[in-house]
Amino acid sequence: MRTHAEKRTFSCSFCGKQFVTKMNLQRHERSHTGDKPFECQECFQRFAEKKTLDCHLRRHTGEKPFRCNVCNEAFSQNSTFRFHMMRHTGQKPYSCDMCNASFRQSHQLTVHKRRRHLKKKDFECNVCQRKFATKGDMVRHLRTHSGDRSFVCPLCPAVFTQASSLRTHSAQHASPLPFTCGVCAVGYKTKNGLTSHQHKTGHGENSEGRELMAHLLASHPPDEGIPLVVQEESVECAQ
Numbered sequence: 001m002r003t004h005a006e007k008r009t010f011s012c013s014f015c016g017k018q019f020v021t022k023m024n025l026q027r028h029e030r031s032h033t034g035d036k037p038f039e040c041q042e043c044f045q046r047f048a049e050k051k052t053l054d055c056h057l058r059r060h061t062g063e064k065p066f067r068c069n070v071c072n073e074a075f076s077q078n079s080t081f082r083f084h085m086m087r088h089t090g091q092k093p094y095s096c097d098m099c100n101a102s103f104r105q106s107h108q109l110t111v112h113k114r115r116r117h118l119k120k121k122d123f124e125c126n127v128c129q130r131k132f133a134t135k136g137d138m139v140r141h142l143r144t145h146s147g148d149r150s151f152v153c154p155l156c157p158a159v160f161t162q163a164s165s166l167r168t169h170s171a172q173h174a175s176p177l178p179f180t181c182g183v184c185a186v187g188y189k190t191k192n193g194l195t196s197h198q199h200k201t202g203h204g205e206n207s208e209g210r211e212l213m214a215h216l217l218a219s220h221p222p223d224e225g226i227p228l229v230v231q232e233e234s235v236e237c238a239q
Helices: 022-033 048-061 078-089 104-119 135-146 163-175 191-201 207-217
Strands: none
Touching: none
8 A cells, every 4th residue: 555655755955855756846936936937928927837827817806706695795806705704703813822913814813923932033123134024024113214104094195004004004094084074075073183184195275286175075086986086106006
């Protein structure tokens, strides 16, 4: 009787790892060679695996085959769909073995352990030499040096360096708050918050933007959103 070990007849020539099928070996060896044989005919981006290309193509076609049976929201990727469903069920299958924290995705657990427990900071800023626990933290920090502001509010000209800052800002558009900017309709809990906003954006009582924003608000229904008119920085679509 053949054992599982005897069936693994295909060995990686780079690291010696063994595989049951030649196809799995070829897929693995691309991680060493960097070979990406599958090309998108729309944008010419290349991929190591066909399934990754198929997933990418949905961005061009707009196809969203994965639909939530709870809220009816649709998704182009199965992984995004599964993550969404965990929000409905409250499931967090990845638990930290050093505290009681749990997470929906494995990479969230990895980031948590590096930040909170291991205190490892392997990613260094090449401008100021500050070190960070994750590459994502470092990339966000680098934007403070470059001035890159890639996250744009669809309702006013505000731009941000982090997605979390945009989410916080967007909530100010949605929430009924007592102190509201007369130019872009952003609300604040305190008058000082509004004054600070007006100072940073130039949205004071005599602002030239007041007349422009009034025109935009009048010409676009509330559910349509206001097009970005004042935008000096170039914004690239996130992959």
